[in-house]
Amino acid sequence: MLKRLLKQNESYLAMLIVLLCVGITIVNPAFFTFENLAGFLKSYSMVGIMAVGTLFVLILGGTPDVSFTAIAQVVEYAIAVVTLRHGGNIYTVFLLAAVLGAAMGLVNGLVIHLFRVPTIIVTIATFNIYFGMLYVITAGKLINSVNPLFRGFGNYLLFPRTSPIGGTYGLALMPLLWLLTLLVGWFILRRTFLGRSVCAMGGNETAAERLGIRTMQTRLFVFGFVGLLSGVAAVVHLSIVTAVVPNIIVGHELEVIAAVVIGGASVFGGKGTLTGTFLGVLLFAILNNGLTLLGFSSYWYNVAIGVVITAAITISAYQQLRHQRNRLNVRVEP
Amino acid sequence: MEEFLRLEHIRKSFVGVQALKGVNLSLRKGEIHCLVGENGSGKSTLIKIISGVLQPDSGEIRIEGAPVGHLGSAAQTGRGVQVIYQDLSLFPNLTVAENIALAELKSRQSGLIRWAEVRRIARAAMARIKVEIDLDAEVGELPIGLQQLVAICRALTSELRLLILDEPTASLPKHDIDNLLAVVRDLQRHGIAVLFVSHKLNEVFAVAERITVLRDGESVATLPSAELTDEKLVELMTGQAIQHSRFAYAKERGRPLLGVRGLSKRRNFENVSFELCAGEIVGLTGLIGSGRTELALSLFGVSPAERGEILVEGNPVRIRSVKDAVRAGIAYVPENRLVQGLVMKRSVVENATAAVLDRLLSRLRLVDPEKKEKVATEWIRRLGIRVAHPDVAVQTLSGGNQQRVVLAKWLAAEPRILILDGPTVGIDVLAKSAIHGLVRELAGRGMGVLLITDEIPEALSNCNRILLMRAGRIRGEIPTVGLEPEELQKRVEARA
Numbered sequence: 029m030l031k032r033l034l035k036q037n038e039s040y041l042a043m044l045i046v047l048l049c050v051g052i053t054i055v056n057p058a059f060f061t062f063e064n065l066a067g068f069l070k071s072y073s074m075v076g077i078m079a080v081g082t083l084f085v086l087i088l089g090g091t092p093d094v095s096f097t098a099i100a101q102v103v104e105y106a107i108a109v110v111t112l113r114h115g116g117n118i119y120t121v122f123l124l125a126a127v128l129g130a131a132m133g134l135v136n137g138l139v140i141h142l143f144r145v146p147t148i149i150v151t152i153a154t155f156n157i158y159f160g161m162l163y164v165i166t167a168g169k170l171i172n173s174v175n176p177l178f179r180g181f182g183n184y185l186l187f188p189r190t191s192p193i194g195g196t197y198g199l200a201l202m203p204l205l206w207l208l209t210l211l212v213g214w215f216i217l218r219r220t221f222l223g224r225s226v227c228a229m230g231g232n233e234t235a236a237e238r239l240g241i242r243t244m245q246t247r248l249f250v251f252g253f254v255g256l257l258s259g260v261a262a263v264v265h266l267s268i269v270t271a272v273v274p275n276i277i278v279g280h281e282l283e284v285i286a287a288v289v290i291g292g293a294s295v296f297g298g299k300g301t302l303t304g305t306f307l308g309v310l311l312f313a314i315l316n317n318g319l320t321l322l323g324f325s326s327y328w329y330n331v332a333i334g335v336v337i338t339a340a341i342t343i344s345a346y347q348q349l350r351h352q353r354n355r356l357n358v359r360v361e362p
Numbered sequence: 363m364e365e366f367l368r369l370e371h372i373r374k375s376f377v378g379v380q381a382l383k384g385v386n387l388s389l390r391k392g393e394i395h396c397l398v399g400e401n402g403s404g405k406s407t408l409i410k411i412i413s414g415v416l417q418p419d420s421g422e423i424r425i426e427g428a429p430v431g432h433l434g435s436a437a438q439t440g441r442g443v444q445v446i447y448q449d450l451s452l453f454p455n456l457t458v459a460e461n462i463a464l465a466e467l468k469s470r471q472s473g474l475i476r477w478a479e480v481r482r483i484a485r486a487a488m489a490r491i492k493v494e495i496d497l498d499a500e501v502g503e504l505p506i507g508l509q510q511l512v513a514i515c516r517a518l519t520s521e522l523r524l525l526i527l528d529e530p531t532a533s534l535p536k537h538d539i540d541n542l543l544a545v546v547r548d549l550q551r552h553g554i555a556v557l558f559v560s561h562k563l564n565e566v567f568a569v570a571e572r573i574t575v576l577r578d579g580e581s582v583a584t585l586p587s588a589e590l591t592d593e594k595l596v597e598l599m600t601g602q603a604i605q606h607s608r609f610a611y612a613k614e615r616g617r618p619l620l621g622v623r624g625l626s627k628r629r630n631f632e633n634v635s636f637e638l639c640a641g642e643i644v645g646l647t648g649l650i651g652s653g654r655t656e657l658a659l660s661l662f663g664v665s666p667a668e669r670g671e672i673l674v675e676g677n678p679v680r681i682r683s684v685k686d687a688v689r690a691g692i693a694y695v696p697e698n699r700l701v702q703g704l705v706m707k708r709s710v711v712e713n714a715t716a717a718v719l720d721r722l723l724s725r726l727r728l729v730d731p732e733k734k735e736k737v738a739t740e741w742i743r744r745l746g747i748r749v750a751h752p753d754v755a756v757q758t759l760s761g762g763n764q765q766r767v768v769l770a771k772w773l774a775a776e777p778r779i780l781i782l783d784g785p786t787v788g789i790d791v792l793a794k795s796a797i798h799g800l801v802r803e804l805a806g807r808g809m810g811v812l813l814i815t816d817e818i819p820e821a822l823s824n825c826n827r828i829l830l831m832r833a834g835r836i837r838g839e840i841p842t843v844g845l846e847p848e849e850l851q852k853r854v855e856a857r858a
Contacts, residue, residue, distance in 0.1 A: 219475050221467060224456075228464060231453035231502075238451050239465055298455030 037292035037344070041307040045314060052318040059321050062189070063197045071268065072313035073202035074100075074277075075284055076306070077261040080213040081254035082288045083305045087217075088250050089230035089297020090140075091148035095155040096258040097281045099132045101274060102162050103262040108272045111175035118181050118263075125259035132158060133255020137248040159278055171272035182267030202264045209257060214302045216253075226250060230298035286333060287312050290340050311336070365427070366391045366555050367412070367443075367524060372421035374407055381407040383579040384421070389524065392553040394546060394569050396587070398560050399576030400599055405559050408576070409526055412557075413445045442523030446530065450513045454502025459484040461501050461512050466519040487515040490552070491545045507538025514545060524555045531566060535650050536855075543569050575599055616640030618676065619810035620692075620779050622661070625670030630656040631834040634670070638779065638810040643801065645821040645842075646814045647854055648831030654814050657831070658781050661812075662694035663687040674779070688717070693777035695768050695785060704768055706757040710749055711738040713756050714770040741770035745800060765797060773804070780804065783814040798824055818847050818854070830854065 053060040078096055085093045103125045111121060132154070140150050185198030217223035225246045228236045237243055265277060291308030293300025315332045367389040374382040382404045389395050399405050410416040411423070423430040425441050452461050463483040467475065481497055488494060493511050495504070501512055510530060517525055527546075531539045546556050546569060558566045567573065567587050574584040575598040582598055620638040625631070631653040638644050648654050660667040663684045672679055674690045681687050687694070704713050715722060715734045722737065724730035738752050745766045749759060756767055765785060772780065782801065786794040801824065805811050815821050821828050822842055830838040830853060838853065 221473050221475060224460070224464065224467075224475055227456060228453050231455035232451065234449075235451035235453060238447075240468055298453070 038301065038304050038307060041291065041304065041311060045307060045311055048311075048314050048318060052314070052321060056321045059318060063191060064317065064321075066197060066199050066203070068313045068317040069203040069206070070200045072309060072316075073206040074261045074265045074268075075280060075287065075312070076203075076206040076309045077209045077257050077264060078280070078284045079288050079291075079305050079309050080209045080302065081257040082284050083213065083291075083293055083300050083302065084217075084226060084250045084253055085147060086285075086288060086293040086295060087230045087298060087300045088226050088247065089233070091146045092285045092295065093136065093147055093151045093251070093254055094281045094285070095136060095151035095158060096133075096254050096284075097278045098155040098159040098162075099129050099255050099258040100262040100265065101277045102132065102158050103129050103259045104266050104277065105162055105166060105171070105272055105274055107263065108171050108174045108178075108266060111177065112171075115175070116177070118177055121177070121263055122260065125263045126256045127259070129255040129257070129259025129262070130252045131255065133251040133253070133258070134248055136255070137251030140251065141244050141247045155278075155281075159275075162274055166274060168274055170274070174266065174270055174272065178263075178267045179270050181263075182270065202268065205260065205264060209260070210302050210306055217302065222246065222249060227298060283312065283333065286337050290337065364391050365389070366393075366425065368422075368424040368427075369408075369412070370422045370424075372408070372411060372418045372423070374411065374416065374418050381579055382411075382418070385576065385579070385581045386584075387574055387581060388584070389555050389557060391523075392550050392555055393571055394550055394556045394558070396558045396560065396566055396570040396573040397576060398573060398595070398599060401561055403561075403576040403599075404579040405561070405576055406528075407579075409445055409528060409559060412524075412526065413443055442521045443526070444517035444520070444522055444524070445526040446510075446513045446517060446528065448529040450509055452501050452509055452513055452516075454500070456501060457497065458495050458499050458501055458504070458512055459497040462487050462515045462519060465516055469520065483519055484515065487518040490518050491515065491548050493545070505538070507534055507541060510534065510538070510542060511545065514549075522549075522554050524557065525549060526557045526559065528559045529561070530558065531560075577601060616642065616808070616810075619674065620661075620812075621671075621673035621676070623671040623673070625657070625660065625667045625672065627656070627660055627665070627667045627669075630660070630665070631831075634836055636829055636836060636839065638812055640778075640808045640810055641805055643805045643811040643813055643825045645825035645828035646812055646831060647816065647818075647821050647828055649854065650816075652831040653834040654831045655783055656834075658694060658783055658812070658814055661687065661781060662692060664694075688775060688777075691776075691778035692781065693717075693772035693775055693779070694781040694783070695772055696783050704756050704764060704771075707755050709753045710742065710747065710756055710759070710767055711735060711752045713767050714738040714741050714774060717771050717775045737774055738770075741774055745770055745773075746796065763793075765793070766800075769797075769800070777809070779810045779812070781812045781814070784816065785813070786815075786817070786820060794820075818851050822847055822850060832856075 049060065058064055078100070081096055082092060106128055107121050107125050110116065110124060116124075136147075136151055136154050139145065139154075140147055143150075181201065184201055185196065186201070186204075188196050188198035190196050215223075217226065225236065225241045226249075228239070228241060229243060229246055233243060262277070266272065269276070287308035288300065288305050289295060289308070290311060291300070291304030291306070293304065312333060315336070316326075316329050319328050319332060320326060365388055367387070369385060369387040372382050372385040372387075373380070385404070385408060387397070387408070397405060397408070407416065411418050430441075453464070456464070459481050463480040466483050467480070484497055491511070491514065493515070495508055495512065501509060504512070514525070530542060534542065543566070549556055558570065560566060567590070570587045572584055573587050573590055573595070575582050575595065577599060616639040618637050619640050622637070623635050625634040634657060636644070646654050646657070656665070659665045661672065661681065663681045663686050666682045672681055672690075674692070679686070679690045681690065681692075705716070711734055715737050718737065719729055719734075722730055722733040724733075735752065741747075742749060742752060747759075747763050747766045747770065749763065756764055759767065769785075780801075785801070786797055798820070801811055801813065813821070813825060822845060825842055828840045828842060828845075828850065829836050830840060840850065840853070
């Protein structure tokens, strides 16, 4: 049991995270405080929610989806405009965001399935269509003040505390939404036939077809789910920044994909877990926050991510190589 | 015994091609039956018709005497017909338990998964054929023999009456084949009929009661296996008799082309020495894991040896890379042509000339397409590669023709020493004898051939002498003159 645990990528990741936490805390004790932890969990909720969608796409196999940030960007703009014009409450906002996001995701899924085009190609195209259309329609105009309901949702705190310098802090709702997404994702993936179909298709799509698994429905579900989560992520993002800059979410897609891959998902499909995905995002969040607390400029964050990814893929490639070598060997008689 | 399945006058055509021209087949309950035929004889079409994936154009299918109408594949599954395809259709990323149970869970149409139930289904299926495989192991990590058992267990989760196994032994080592046959006999005791489908002669005949031979879309004969000899079967399959003549080589040894002295590579092989002369075919045989392929890879520079000496025409050469080996005049045709030997999506021309591009340059030092075409056409002609046009992708060719393209690629480099690793694995009888003829012809012209093979008859009829490898060492050099197949088989399988 212990051996199996140690073999898992997640254990390495968890150890790395613990080491980082200890290291950063030693240099700057402000890191390991409720205020700081709650803060960076909140700011990484968007990435965390998107990562769950990306995990599903990677497990399904083929190549990653890169359009989900464009979907979130479109949804964010749309809900900001709609709530300014027609009002609404947080529930209708979530509903609208989910439906709009899912619709755009379904378009991806439909094209990918019907024309058997690699996901990355289709989503590069739809990324440009969604994001391009947003600019065509809005002319890239900023929205500086949004409906106050977003600020209300964003600032709602569980366990509020007053800090010595006067402000209040506490646990925001966004990390809970992230957690909920992880739980829902886990339930679908591990406990439903649909989720197992996603894994099966990622392992061997022909075999899945022969088994009678409905591959089209399964694929549509995955891309619809990714779109839906992008919509949810857009609400989370808007509630934090309470303004719309129409190009601020796009550009995060590679970070999200990287976090999921660090978490152990295979870009060749069939492999990946929600624990790993959570740890991957957590690692990035800690790196980002830690570097700032250690006094590095935020530019170092990208370098750090790059180093982590390089190290991770080199280590796993090396392990695989060693695995293969051991297989090839002959037991030579003395 | 009672009849389970009867096919009468089954005909099926695809856009202008008549795949089946009136096939008859009868299977008894609990019978082990073999369906053999060369590639393109209509075996796969017939399997698909039996399993309900395809509908025949005409003819009658009866299961237990009742005619089966034009029903979908689900209907046939309900009658207990399951196919295990050559690729096994497993999910390498899922556990053994889940691979076995997934089909059953699918048919129950319950949306939720209970893992305890998954394990229970898997355990029950394994118990039926008395095998035990770690339920939590990932299937992709298992050896191919166990994967096959997993596939059989999956078929057992539903009511099984007829199991169709498509080329089940093609990629299995001997030990696993015995295991599989034991399982099949066990199924038979449960009254389950088994139909083996194959394009070559193999171990399966030992357990089969009857054999049906398919040729050009027709069933030419159904015979009790006891009445069939190998020669008779080949004749039925191909429509022509094949001579199994032994290779007649020069009385005197030619000049030594390749000398290997004390070659060693840690955890691969140890202290290997032998000599290969011009005009000679030397067999290299041994069980999988004996180090024979590893030795070949070292001679060809893929994984260089650590100690020892390699001499080419008497001169010591250092082989540290494939480039060194090619320069020394060594060519290697790998075991798995699909993975190592060919770029499947590229044309015959591109594949056949891949090893000699540096000799096909124009004045501008660019590759000259005309020269390429010329070399390729030359080898297509000399090797009799059946291809509509030299520019078609290699993946569209039959196995035998693909194998010849790999040969063409290396022969174009005009090697003096040719290492062939399992050159006829998985190809049909006629293509096989054509390749043997070709290899003999090459040796006749003074090439030295090292033939790595599992097949005793192949080694015996083509080689002057046979090097026997076991556990990384050469354990004997056996002249083939007067050697009986049984004797060689015994020596290959002997331990220590």
